[in-house]
Each structure stands twice: as C-alpha cells, then as structure tokens.
Amino acid sequence: MKNIFKYILIAGLTLGFTSCDKFFDSMEGDLSKVAADDLLSSENGMLALLANLYSSLPGVSMTDNDKYQMFGNPARENPDYKNTTPGFWDYTSVRAVNKFIQALDEAQSKGIIDEDTRKVYEGEAHFIRACFYFANVRTHGGIPIVTEPLDEYYGVDNDKLYVPRSTEKESWDWVLDEFDEAINMLPESQTQEMRANKYTAYAMKARAALWAASESKYWNRAPISSAYEAVKKKLTYMEASYADAYYQQAVDAAAQVINSGKYKLYGAAPSDINAAIDNLTELFQNYKVEEGLFGRSYKTGDSKTNNGTDKWVPNQFAVGYTGTGAANYAATLNLADEYDYYDAASTRNRKDGKIQTLLSGDENYYMTYPQMEFQPFMVSGYKHYDSVQEPFLLKDARFQAWVIYPGATFRNSIVYMEGGMVKPDGSVSVYPDSDTQGSGNVGVEKDGVIYYPYGGRGSENSAFMALLTDKNSNNRNSYCFSPRKYLDQKSANQYVQSPYYDIRYAEVLLTYAEAVAESGKGDQALATKCLNEVRHRAGFKDDVALTIDNILHEWKVEFPFENKWSNVLYRRRGFYNPNSATNQEEGTLGKKLTLIPMVDLSGAKAQWIFLRALPVTATALWDGYSGVLSFNPEDYYAQIPNYVNNKIEPNNK
Numbered sequence: 343m344k345n346i347f348k349y350i351l352i353a354g355l356t357l358g359f360t361s362c363d364k365f366f367d368s369m370e371g372d373l374s375k376v377a378a379d380d381l382l383s384s385e386n387g388m389l390a391l392l393a394n395l396y397s398s399l400p401g402v403s404m405t406d407n408d409k410y411q412m413f414g415n416p417a418r419e420n421p422d423y424k425n426t427t428p429g430f431w432d433y434t435s436v437r438a439v440n441k442f443i444q445a446l447d448e449a450q451s452k453g454i455i456d457e458d459t460r461k462v463y464e465g466e467a468h469f470i471r472a473c474f475y476f477a478n479v480r481t482h483g484g485i486p487i488v489t490e491p492l493d494e495y496y497g498v499d500n501d502k503l504y505v506p507r508s509t510e511k512e513s514w515d516w517v518l519d520e521f522d523e524a525i526n527m528l529p530e531s532q533t534q535e536m537r538a539n540k541y542t543a544y545a546m547k548a549r550a551a552l553w554a555a556s557e558s559k560y561w562n563r564a565p566i567s568s569a570y571e572a573v574k575k576k577l578t579y580m581e582a583s584y585a586d587a588y589y590q591q592a593v594d595a596a597a598q599v600i601n602s603g604k605y606k607l608y609g610a611a612p613s614d615i616n617a618a619i620d621n622l623t624e625l626f627q628n629y630k631v632e633e634g635l636f637g638r639s640y641k642t643g644d645s646k647t648n649n650g651t652d653k654w655v656p657n658q659f660a661v662g663y664t665g666t667g668a669a670n671y672a673a674t675l676n677l678a679d680e681y682d683y684y685d686a687a688s689t690r691n692r693k694d695g696k697i698q699t700l701l702s703g704d705e706n707y708y709m710t711y712p713q714m715e716f717q718p719f720m721v722s723g724y725k726h727y728d729s730v731q732e733p734f735l736l737k738d739a740r741f742q743a744w745v746i747y748p749g750a751t752f753r754n755s756i757v758y759m760e761g762g763m764v765k766p767d768g769s770v771s772v773y774p775d776s777d778t779q780g781s782g783n784v785g786v787e788k789d790g791v792i793y794y795p796y797g798g799r800g801s802e803n804s805a806f807m808a809l810l811t812d813k814n815s816n817n818r819n820s821y822c823f824s825p826r827k828y829l830d831q832k833s834a835n836q837y838v839q840s841p842y843y844d845i846r847y848a849e850v851l852l853t854y855a856e857a858v859a860e861s862g863k864g865d866q867a868l869a870t871k872c873l874n875e876v877r878h879r880a881g882f883k884d885d886v887a888l889t890i891d892n893i894l895h896e897w898k899v900e901f902p903f904e905n906k907w908s909n910v911l912y913r914r915r916g917f918y919n920p921n922s923a924t925n926q927e928e929g930t931l932g933k934k935l936t937l938i939p940m941v942d943l944s945g946a947k948a949q950w951i952f953l954r955a956l957p958v959t960a961t962a963l964w965d966g967y968s969g970v971l972s973f974n975p976e977d978y979y980a981q982i983p984n985y986v987n988n989k990i991e992p993n994n995k
Contacts, residue, residue, distance in 0.1 A: 385455055388445075392463060395439055395470050396537075400430040400477035401844070407908035412918065412928040412971075413677035413898070417669045417819040420959045421934040423971035425912055429481030430474055431983045433488060439471045440491045465527025469538045469546070472520035476550045479513040480557075480913070481980045483578035483993060487516050504989040509576040511584060514554040518591060521547035530604070535631050536639065541599045545635045545845045548595035548853045554580075555588030556913040559860065563915035563925040564975035572993045578979050589861035596854035597864065599635070600872070605847040607879045608633045615687055618739035618881035626744070626827050629841035635850070637843040651828040651838050656746060656804035657818060659753055661834040669804065673745055673823035673902065675935040675954065676928070678734075679705075680898050681741035684881065691884040692877075697733050697937065698725050699952045708935055708954040711961050712762075712772045716953060721764055721942060724951035730760065730797070730939050733952065739881045740899055744827040748797070748805075748939045752826070753833060758797030759805040759822040764942040764951070771795055772938065773806055773958065783807060788948055793941045806938070806958065820957035821936040825903045848876050848900055856893045876900055894927060917973030932970040934960070 408414045410424045443464060450460045478485045486505035508516065524543040532539050561580040572578040599605060608630040609621025624630075629639040653670040660668030675697070683693040696705050701723055709715045727733055731749025734742065746752055748759040762772040765786060774795050775782045785792040785799060792799070796807040805819040828840040851872035858869035870888040876896050877886065886892045897910045911917045916927035926932075938953040976994050985992040 388449055388455060388463065391442060392466060395442060398435040399470060399473050407905040408903055409671060411908050411911060412934055413674055413902065413907065415672050415674060415934055417672040418959065421957065421971060423918065423973060425908055425917060425973065425977060429980045430477035436474055436488055437491050439467050440489060443467050461527050462529060465524045466538055468520055468527065469524035469543050472517055472524060473546065475520065476517045479510065479517060480553055482982055483572065483979050484508050484510040484513045486990060507577050507990050510579055517550050518547060521550065538636060541602055541604055542636045544595045544598040545850050548592050548850060551588050551592035551595060552853050552857055553913040555585045555592055558582060558584035558588060560915040563922060564978055566975055566979065570994055571991055575991065577991060578993055586861055589857045590863050592853060592857040593864035596850050599850045600854060605635060606632050607847055607875060610879050612881050615684065615739055615881050619743045622740055622743035623831060626840050627831065633847045634843045635845040635847065637841060639841050640839040654825050655829055656757060656824050658758065658802060658804045659834060669819045669824065671825055672819050672821035673825060674821055675937045677902060678823055681738040683736045689883065690881055692882055692886065695737060699954055701725050708956065710956050712938060712953055712955045716770055716772050718768050718770050726942060726949040726951055728949060730950045738899060744902060746824040746826045748822050758803035759939065760797035760941065761806040761938040762940040763795040764940060764944050766943045768944045786943060788943045793943060793948060820959045822939060827903050849906065851876055852893060852896055855888060859888050859890055859893055915978060919972050920970050
C-alpha cells in the first residue's frame with residue numbers, strides 16, 4: 343500500500359509539512375517533504391494526502407472566463423467572444439481519490455485514525471470526486487464514471503480498463519448522488535475553515551443541480567445536431583422534462599444552507615453608500631468565513647503565493663512591469679451600464695444604470711471610428727458633467743468598490759483614463775497621435791489648470807494613449823474600466839494575496855431565487871427575500887420583484903471577475919448568438935464598447951463629455967475585428983480528449 347500514491351497529481355507544492363492549518367489555508371498539500379511510508383503512518387500524513395487532493399480540484403485563474411463575454415476583454419486585444427469554462431479530464435487525480443478512499447480502511451485498521459475521523463475524510467473524498475466529475479460533465483456531457491482504481495487489467499485485451507461513457511443525464515445524477523454521499527458524512531463545521539463541511543457540499547450540490555436544471559430547460563436554445571452519434575446516444579443531450587426534478591434538488595440543497603443560520607452576507611446592512619463600498623472592498627481583501635463557504639485565503643505568509651491578479655493594475659500604478667506586464671484585463675462599457683444608480687444618497691432606490699452621454703437620451707448610438715466621426719458640431723448634443731468621475735458617483739456600491747473608473751481614487755491617486763479634448767477654440771481631438779513617451783499628449787491651460795487629452799501629463803495615464811502605434815506600449819488599456827476587486831488597495835504589491843471565493847453565500851441566495859423563479863417550487867417569499875438581501879448589501883433600500891430578469895441582473899453585477907456570469911451563460915445556453923433571439927441574455931447589441939471621456943474647454947469652465955465607441959482594437963486600424971460576436975451551439979460541449987485511445991465516443995462527430 344505504501345506506493346499506491348505515486349500516481350497522485352502533485353500540484354502547487356509550496357507549503358511546509360509542519361502545520362495542518364497551512365495545508366488547508368491555500369488548499370495545497372506539500373508531499374515533497376514526506377516519505378511514502380509516512381503518508382499512511384500518521385494522521386498528519388493522511389492530512390497531507392487529503393490536502394493534495396484539494397489542490398487538484400479543477401479551478402481556473404480568476405476572470406479567465408469573464409474576459410471573453412460581453413463584459414470583459416483582454417485589455418489590448420481585438421474584441422473576442424468565447425467560453426473557456428474548464429473541463430476536467432484528469433483521471434490520474436480521480437484515481438488518487440479512489441486510492442485515498444481505499445487507504446482509509448488500512449489507516450483505520452492500524453489505529454491511525456478512528457471511525458469518526460475516517461467518516462469525515464471519506465466525506466471530503468466524495469466531495470472532491472463530485473467536484474471532479476461536475477467539472478467534467480458540465481463541459482463534456484456524459485462521461486466515463488470510474489469509482490475503482492482499475493488496478494486489475496483483465497478481460498479480452500484489457501477491456502475492463504475501457505469504461506464507456508454514461509449518458510449526460512446519468513452523469514448529472516451520479517454527480518448529485520456523490521454530493522449526497524459527502525453531505526451524509528461531513529460534519530457541520532471543520533477545525534480548518536478551508537476544508538469542506540456539510541454545508542459546503544450542500545452549496546456545491548445546489549450549484550450542480552441548478553446547472554443540470556438550466557441546461558435541461560434551455561438545451562434547445564442551442565441544440566446540437568441530431569446527426570452526431572453523441573446526441574443519438576444521449577451523451578450530449580438534455581431535455582426539458584428533466585428540469586423540474588433538478589430544480590427541486592437545487593431548491594432543497596440551497597435551503598439547507600440558508601436555514602442553517604451558519605452563513606451570512608458580510609456587511610449585510612450598510613448605513614450608507616460609503617459603508618457599502620468599504621464592506622464590499624474589504625470582502626475581497628481578507629477572506630470572510632461568514633460569507634465564504636469554500637475558497638482560498640492566500641494568506642500564507644509566502645511572498646510567492648498569490649492569486650495571480652497583480653497584472654490587472656492600470657498603467658499608472660504598474661511598478662516594474664514592461665511590455666504586456668500591466669493592464670492585462672479590461673471591463674467594458676457593457677458592464678458599467680449594467681450597474682444601477684441610486685436615485686439619491688438618502689433614499690437609495692434603484693434607478694436605471696445606463697450612463698447618459700447624449701442630451702437626447704439615445705444611448706444606442708456608438709461610434710465605430712471616433713477619430714474621424716466625432717465633429718465639433720456634435721459637442722452641444724452631449725451631456726456635460728462638471729467632473730470626469732461624476733457619471734459614476736451614484737452608481738451601485740459594487741461598481742465603485744470593484745471597478746476602476748475614470749477619475750476614481752486608487753492608492754491615494756486619481757486614475758486618469760481619458761481619450762480626447764475639445765479645445766478652447768471648439769476644435770476636437772480624439773485619440774491624438776502619441777508615442778510611448780506621451781509627446782503627443784499636449785496639455786492646454788484654462789483658468790490656471792493644465793488639462794491633458796489623455797487625462798494625465800506625459801505618460802501618466804491608464805488608457806488609450808499610444809495604442810495607435812503599439813498596442814503594448816506602456817501597458818495601455820483599450821477601454822476605460824479596469825477590475826479593482828482583487829487588487830491590493832493600498833500599495834503596489836507584486837504578490838497580491840486577496841482571497842478567492844469558490845462559493846460565496848451570495849451565490850447560494852441567488853441559486854435559491856433562480857431555482858424558485860424558474861420552477862415555481864420552494865418558498866416564493868423566501869426567494870424574493872434572498873434576491874433582495876444581495877441588493878441591500880450593496881446599499882439599495884427598495885425591493886424588486888422575483889423575476890428572471892432581476893435575478894440575472896444580480897448575477898451580472900454581484901460576480902464580475904469571478905467567472906460566475908460566464909457559467910450562468912453556459913448552463914442557460916445564453917451566450918450571444920445573433921441568429922437566436924431567445925438566448926441573448928447579454929443584450930442585443932453583440933458588440934463590446936468603451937467610453938471615451940473628453941475634457942471640453944470650449945465653455946466658461948472645464949467640463950467633461952463621454953463618447954460611446956468601439957475600442958481602438960476594433961477599428962479598421964487593427965484589421966482584426968470580425969464584426970458581430972457570436973457563440974455557436976457546438977461550443978457548449980468540449981471535445982473528448984484521446985477518445986480513440988480510450989475507446990469512447992467523441993462529441994460533435
């Protein structure tokens with residue numbers, strides 16, 4: 343038995359073996375310092391093995407998916423639209439879990455662990471295995487379900503090694519059953535907060551059940567060709583008749599978490615907008631156990647352990663980065679428009695969040711080539727603001743806490759994200775030619791103040807400038823919004839250690855609300871309360887009705903840069919496709935836009951106007967924009983890896 347773990351996937355070996363707490367702080371077990379004999383000879387060794395299994399959980403680097411829907415884009419690249427939700431085809435890790443479950447018998451028989459401990463460990467193993475298969479089925483459809491290590495290669499040509507794919511429905515049912523196994527074995531709490539407990543498993547089951555229900559109900563929004571063998575055999579096939587039973591499981595599992603009283607929203611009752619902003623900021627600076635059901639704290643004390651977000655910082659705040667080092671990710675105007683306004687700081691009722699740029703109120707208008715299209719006679723038709731940050735100051739606290747916008751204060755400095763100027767003589771200049779030193783960013787004095795087309799002097803700004811000649815110069819951003827959520831708010835820090843939440847309590851609340859609204863099952867009043875609790879934490883005082891539109895809105899604005907919205911689109915078959923009017927859950931535009939703030943010096947005082955436009959990377963200058971973005975039905979299922987060698991049916995053939 344001592345050699346059975348040689349097949350375990352070793353990932354992220356950064357923690358010492360002396361502290362069990364540290365194993366689970368970042369969910370990374372270090373087997374590099376432990377002899378094989380020791381792994382099964384002490385409970386500490388078993389914990390190291392268990393932590394290593396946690397480290398193999400299928401995850402993604404934060405925002406990888408969110409970059410490729412309407413609300414985000416790599417900062418200096420052509421607008422792109424796709425889904426990169428990760429699948430999981432790592433049967434080496436599955437084997438490791440199966441071996442671990444087998445090893446529990448030996449560990450208990452030797453007295454290394456008692457029966458109660460064994461039950462907890464086995465519950466965690468079932469939880470991890472369920473997560474493995476959940477990631478697999480949601481991307482590949484029906485999968486081979488392997489619950490034994492397959493040590494015995496026997497039969498004709500080792501045919502017992504080749505496990506056939508189950509149908510997609512059978513695969514979903516098995517995942518949910520596996521979460522039930524975990525629920526039955528896990529305790530209500532763990533001594534290490536980052537380990538799965540009963541309610542973690544309930545929350546993950548609710549997520550998986552909602553995914554299966556949504557896919558069943560909406561599979562026909564993007565049906566796969568019935569000519570494919572995988573569809574004929576129901577390996578990539580779901581139908582609406584399955585949905586109700588899955589919605590019921592989602593309702594029941596989420597209700598268990600809600601009714602436990604163990605979790606709550608951090609900062610649930612802010613006294614005002616500023617308090618809401620402070621709470622929402624702090625939520626992503628330090629892991630909050632009252633809201634986090636599962637995640638990684640990254641507070642390891644190891645300077646090299648970080649959440650990978652240090653390169654999101656805008657150019658102004660980049661320290662030591664060159665080339666493509668900073669401003670790697672941008673938020674689009676499409677996202678900014680989603681965040682509602684408060685009607686007033688005192689009443690804080692919901693008001694439509696579309697940013698007003700034109701006096702006419704026609705916010706469907708945008709420019710494709712603003713350098714040529716914007717003319718002096720147009721200036722009078724634009725709404726004028728007294729500061730560059732004014733359009734954003736009464737927006738949802740989540741926007742102000744989690745998005746860097748023009749004129750925002752970040753690390754005690756003003757963020758300069760502007761793209762042009764109306765000069766005192768009334769002439770206009772959009773994206774004036776410049777270079778990496780900012781020599782084209784010529785300042786103009788008015789009333790003793792010098793204003794710059796790009797907001798800051800020289801190259802001390804964060805968007806647009808120099809993109810015309812070199813898309814990577816000074817780490818420019820083609821949009822005027824950047825993620826703020828995970829960044830160190832106080833100072834430059836190459837090793838940002840802000841937390842990552844796999845499941846937050848806010849997700850459980852919206853899961854319950856959506857499952858009830860879609861199915862009519864569960865408690866309508868509780869579902870309405872769940873929906874509005876999420877809004878009230880952001881400072882809104884009014885209530886909204888329990889509708890799918892309102893719920894989808896909250897998925898958008900509560901979880902930017904957390905990969906949740908792209909998952910919503912995936913399970914609901916809701917990615918943008920111009921040929922299907924029923925699945926345009928990101929709107930009907932089909933284009934990613936930016937906002938171009940411009941200082942207007944032609945009046946009695948300096949004011950600002952804002953142009954809606956395609957980003958520079960989408961103009962003719964870049965020769966790479968393909969037009970309307972679209973997501974094809976076949977893309978909802980990933981190809982099966984090594985299907986010839988594994989002797990199983992492929993997808994999309």
